[in-house]
Amino acid sequence: MLNRLFRGRGMGGGRAGGQGRGAGGGNKPGAGPSGDCVCPKCGYKLSHQVAKRCMDQTCPKCGTQMVRE
Numbered sequence: 001m002l003n004r005l006f007r008g009r010g011m012g013g014g015r016a017g018g019q020g021r022g023a024g025g026g027n028k029p030g031a032g033p034s035g036d037c038v039c040p041k042c043g044y045k046l047s048h049q050v051a052k053r054c055m056d057q058t059c060p061k062c063g064t065q066m067v068r069e
């Protein structure tokens, strides 16, 4: 009957069950933190702000949506 104790151990399986993490990797799309935003229409440049995407900014001169240089 002591065998029973032994057996009980084998069943739990201490390892995390079959979910493999580490696929994917959630990097944000887009380029690095540095660079400028430029107006495609008139060429006006803004220094890119880290928290803001160029797409969210408009050219102060002509109002065109900025793009990343």
Ligand SMILES: [Zn+2]
Pocket: 039, 040, 041, 042, 043, 044, 059, 060, 061, 062, 063, 064
């Ligand atoms: Zn412009």
